[in-house]
Amino acid sequence: MDQTDAKTKYFHLLAAQYPSVQDVCTEIINLQAILNLPKGTEHFMSDLHGEYEAFYHILNNxxxxxxxxxxxxxxxxxxxxxxxxxxxxxxxxxxxxxxxxxxxxxxxxxxxxxxxxxxxxxxxxxxxxxxxxxxxxxxxxxxxxxxxxxxxxxxxxxxxxxxxxxxxxxxxxxxxxxxxxxxxxxxxxxxxxxHLHIVGDIFDRGPRPDTIIEFLMGHHSFDIEWGNHDILWMGAAAGSEACVATVVRNSVSHHNMDVLERGYAISLRPLTLFAQRVYSAYDDPNEAALQAISVILFKIEGQIIKRHPEYHMEDRLLLDKIHYEAKTVHAYGKDWPMRTVDFPTVDPKDPYTLTPEEQAVLADLKNAFLESERLARHIRFLYETGSVYLCFNQNLLFHGCIPMNEHGQFETLFVDGNACKGKAYMDATERVARRAYFGDRDQSSLDFMWYLWCGSKSPLCGRIVKTFERMWVTDREAWVEPQNDYYVYCQQKASCRMVLREFGLFGDFCHIINGHLPVKVIRGERPVKGGGALITIDGGFCRAYQKTTGIAGYTLIFNSHGLRLMSHQPFKGKEHVLHENGDMQSQSEVIATAPKRVLVMDADNGHAIRERIADLKELMRIYQTEDLDGRV
Structure with missing residues (x-):
């Protein structure tokens, strides 16, 4: 169909909706009035981490x-x-x-x-x-x-x-x-x-991320920007063994096995039985399971790192750096004391190969993830409603970072053998993430899902995740996780404006909205950075972070007057609300006032409405001056 035929067909369809001049005129008046209404109120939240009860209350109030x-x-x-x-x-x-x-x-x-x-x-x-x-x-x-x-x-x-x-x-x-x-x-x-925006990390740590997903599936208007914890579960559901092992390890570490066993019918019994037999030195079955799955994870991670030198993660190969007699591990140029070197399944001469029993345990876990119908439904929902980033009403939303080098420029990275940076890199990562689940699930794509979870140049993470050190190294100095240079340069207004321009956002009232790194309010940190151009909205919604942040999460509100940030205090529970008419206490702070009231005509849907008005005016001209059927 050529352009003329397509246009004629389009106007025939439009005429079926508005069969008379009066119908067209009425709709134009209606749409013009809508353009002059205030824009709808948007709420932004991030890093929910399974805290369903508090999340549900915040949506209710x-x-x-x-x-x-x-x-x-x-x-x-x-x-x-x-x-x-x-x-x-x-x-x-x-x-x-x-x-x-x-x-x-x-x-x-x-x-x-x-x-x-x-x-x-x-x-x-x-x-x-x-x-x-x-x-x-x-x-x-x-x-x-x-x-x-x-x-x-x-x-x-x-x-x-x-x-x-x-x-x-x-x-x-x-x-x-x-x-x-x-x-x-x-x-x-x-x-x-x-409209509700979830800027990443629905999963892990808290008790019921699955219930949050179920609730969002019935919500009237929302979007999701994937966080590194979300992509981890997406990778596990796609069949990445490293992602499976990491999800299980996180759940065991945070004593949150219910979400796997009851939420998604994923049995941990094969792991538990294996751990009790092989790691019998541990009296606590949970601790034994944690040791067993951690060793399996570090072996699988080592295999990925060796397969992908382009990840530049050789410093994460630590199983072969353990000195068993000295009970130390050599990393970053020095030897670090370890809590234990009791790893019965690690062969010092071949430390990254799984034993047959470990292979069997991992295979059982992987199959359980692949066969969970509820998990598959939730992951498809994340793919359907989510993305790596989103431009919405002149704001740029993404969970982590846009990787930068030490000079504050977008870092050139390779995806599928192609060099890319900035927006192109974000687009490329999303293509691979979708291919990992909906494509042929090739090993390279599955490995990249793991990299997106923990890579220092992953846009969903942007730091070196030191699980090994936090697990076994006694010196907390080794726990420090270096971050991508983005997190330094995002403090500068010029760098934030460079990021916004990269995504086609040039107005003075445009903002970057991030999650991922908790804002330590208790230490004087501020969520607003880059001269007001960037807002980090991870305020410690997860209970595990609240001692660090000093608050219990943020909600950013964008209404027709501007942006304000609600900082929340810990939720005392639904029963407290019902019996004492209590509430989650929140403090409001105006972040930015719009130079003029933001109307629908200024929002993204205003552009579509103006295009509709233009088409209706053209239809009215056709009605008044010529025959629609005879129009060429």
Whole structure:
């Protein structure tokens, strides 16, 4: 089909949607009005690391936004405890309603007052959206009633308000108050956050990354930028033995085997039995399993490093540097004392070859990963909704780094034998990551998935991961993990602007948004870098990091007025919220104020709307001046 035929066909399809001049005119007016609305609110989170309960609460309280709006609307008419009660009801409507019924508080007057408050809150949050968009956000069962209540307006005789009250009274009288409160709670939370960005690392450390994935699968609007912990699980699901061994080791190390055994039906029994027999010197079965899988991992890693000299990771070959009599390992030009050199499966003359038993254990684990249907579904979801990086509304999102050299320039690297750097390198890494899972799963692609997890020039990692040293070397000096030069140069505004330009982002109000490296607030570190051009949003969402950061995570909020950062305190649990109307305390800090209010016309979807308007104007011209069927 040539361009003329394609264009004619396109306008025929457009004409089927808008068959008259009046239809076209109405849609142009509608789209033009949408362009002048404020842009939707975006929330950015990173490094969730399986902390489902805290993540779920932050989505329920919309990073503190629900409480802010409740206070704004009702501070003069409701006490603080009443406002807290209302917020808890919005966060967990089903559980709180059950408690209200048990306490005997659910009188018709209570339902009427509560519903009126929630409707007022929904009205406030819906004011920046079109009526059509709000209607689409409503639970279908109550869409008509909600639409009527949200758009009721007072008149001279108060007819609309009387009508409004009658709807509510009828709902309560028919016993539908609970279901309607639940529907309103869903609508409020959906209107408060238009789009959610997860900037990497859903997996590892915390107890239930699988539950986070399940929740996101039902979320209305979001994207994911892969982190190195995510790519590790993606590599394991593709069949990379190194990734399989690392995932298992991480789970055993953090006493988090449930996510494998219960979450994904991956049995660790072959490893456990092997470890108890071969590493019988360890009384703790978990410690024995950790020793066994660590040795297997370092052997497999050594094989990869030898296969790929282009990774420049020869300094990670440490099994052949162990001095057994001195109980030391030679690395970085010196000998380091080791906690143990009791490695019954390591042959000093051939340290990187697996024993037959180790091969059998690894094969069982690999098959279990490949056969897990739930894991496969979750990994396909990560591929479908995720990417290495994303440009969204003039912001550049990626988890780790854009590899740089010591001079602050993009480092030239080789992928599939081709030299690339900057954006081209990021694109190339994503192509290989997709090929590793959806292609023929060749060994080279599977090895690269492991490199993306831990390579110093991986855009998802960007540091030397020293698992061996942290496991067995006693001197913490050996634990220090050197970082890519990006993490030095990103402190400079000129370097951040260079990165943004590389991805076609030239405006003064463009930002890089990273995760990956926890911001140590307790030591005075700041999340804003590069003269305000870069924001790191890993604030220690994972409990394991909170002593280091001093907080319990960040949410970055980008609304039509600009950017602000919510720093969260540790979550005390759902029961604390339900029984004491507590909340996750959050502190707001304005990061950047937009030079003018950001409208839909300034956002990415504004470009598509303007193109649609142009096409509709052309269709109107055709209607008015010529025959569509006869147009060439």
């Amino acid at each position: 919309c990073s503190g936004v629900v409480r802010e709006k409740v206070d704004l609307l009702f501070a003069s008419t409701m006490s603080e405890s009443e406002r807290s009660e209302l917020c808890t009801l919005i966060y967990y409507p089903r559980e709180k309603l059950k408690m209200t019924r048990v306490d005997g508080k659910n009188s018709p007057a209570w339902y009427r007052f509560t519903l009126q408050c929630m409707i007022e809150l929904a009205k406030m949050l819906s004011s920046k959206y079109t009526r059509s968009k709000v209607r689409k956000a409503m639970p279908k069962a109550y869409a008509y009633i909600l639409d009527e209540l949200l758009h009721a307006q007072p008149d001279e005789d108060n007819n609309q308000l009387v009508y409004h009250d009658k709807i509510i009274d009828t709902l309560i009288g028919l016993g539908g108050g609970d279901a309607f409160i639940e529907a309103l709670a869903v609508l409020i939370k959906r209107l408060a956050v238009d």
